Amino acid sequence: MQTLFRGKHFVTLRDWSQDEVETLLRVSMQLKMDFAMGKINDMLKNQTIFLMFFEQSTRTRNSMEAGITQLGGHAHFLDTSTMQVSHGETAKDTAIILGRMGHAIACRYCNWGYGNKYINEMAKWSPVPVMNLQCDLYHPMQAIADLMTIHEKFGTTKKLKVSIIWAYAESHKKPISVPLSQVLFFPRFGMEVVLAHPKGWELPDWVIAEAKANAERYGGSVTVTDDEAYAYKDAHIVIPKNWGNWVTDQTGLTTTGAVKVVDDKLMAHKAWKCTEEKIATADRDVVYMHALPADRNNEVEDSVIDGPHSIVYDEAENRLHTAKAVMALTMGGRGR
Structure with a gap:
């Protein structure tokens, strides 16, 4: 062609x-x-x-x-x-x-x-x-760099468990565009994608429907859960990252949502943080990815982002x- x-x-x-x-x-x-x-x-x-x-x-x-x-x-x-x-x-x-x-x-x-x-x-x-x-x-610029990085580190994308996990942050109200792009894109390459977030941080319904259709067509899978432990368990790739909570209609295009960066609903989920203890439940060779900038010590412990499983600088270079x-x-x- x-x-x-x-x-x-x-x-x-x-x-x-x-x-x-x-x-x-x-x-x-x-x-x-x-x-x-x-x-x-x-x-x-x-x-x-x-x-x-x-x-x-x-x-x-x-x-x-x-x-x-x-x-x-x-x-x-x-x-x-x-x-x-x-x-x-x-x-x-x-x-x-x-x-x-x-x-x-x-x-x-x-x-x-x-x-x-x-x-x-x-x-x-x-x-x-x-x-x-x-x-x-x-x-899309982040998603294609992420795919390149995964190819480099694993040599394949097939049957990799990739967990996109909401994480607590206080720095600013982050867009949904990074996890949305990853959830749509990764299943096209045979990845087993897990999207984990507390209730209230859902992505638009059409995104999940299209992601599952991509998974069915290309041999991947998409699982949506509010069980953070399940997302980390045996994962090959973890991407714990904050995104804002948006109140959406069926098209996902309404503009209402939490106005403040930090509110009581966010504070209630402060435990959604990437820690060494959680990383230890993943695959032995798990890699930690993040689009950066990370809200250190809120989204992730320094010992993880600076540790042996982190490939964030390779990801950024790409x-x-x-x-x-x-x-x-x-x-x-x-x-x-």
Whole structure:
């Protein structure tokens, strides 16, 4: 099957086929090897990507900026508070104008009920590829880096028990986009996914339905539970991470939920923390993953995130290589 990548948007991995994802992984691996060997890849020489951020960022911004530089291009960091977006300029107008000035647009916008709609509106009108750097629903850049990391560590994804576990945090009200993307994506690669969270932190119903359909099609499984101990038991991969509790309708797109970051309902689940004791119940060779930043000593003990089972820095590094692959394919790739 011939796959054309040039100009393809990267808004959600739901729009990327298995073949396309496999190509993306292979390119990521090759670019990582080239980077390690000091090989210059200036395949995007003199190309410009605009990076629009409505929120703060460390890994995402720097993986994109460093990545495009290493490919011979240049990134313009755009703080949207200093753009005319802050005065009401539409996604359509912004996308068309930036698209005529450069070669790609990337955007992070996590405001619940608005972010994904905004990025899709830009993709509708943009003459160049649009990349989602995280919205209220999806974080495809994180999910593809996670998949690459799992491939590296295990050599396969089949029949791995991967537990995505809600964890207590006080730092800020974190979007659901990371666990949502993982729950949808991992079953496509034969993983046995467990989603564990206290009652009240459910993901939208359509997410679970689609994840189970993916599992049935590709030989994985999806289990949803409020039993934290079950999630850790014999797991090959644990991903304990906080996400906000959202009150959703059947489409999962309403905007109401807990307003405060820390409230009585959250405090009642302070025991949902990744500890050495819980890690000890997992597989002997279990790995601990986290998209970072972790709320240390709330989400996870230091002895775990800094311990022998943690691969969070490898996972974070792979954000560079997968970001480069996304840009190389969508801004320059003609096919395979």
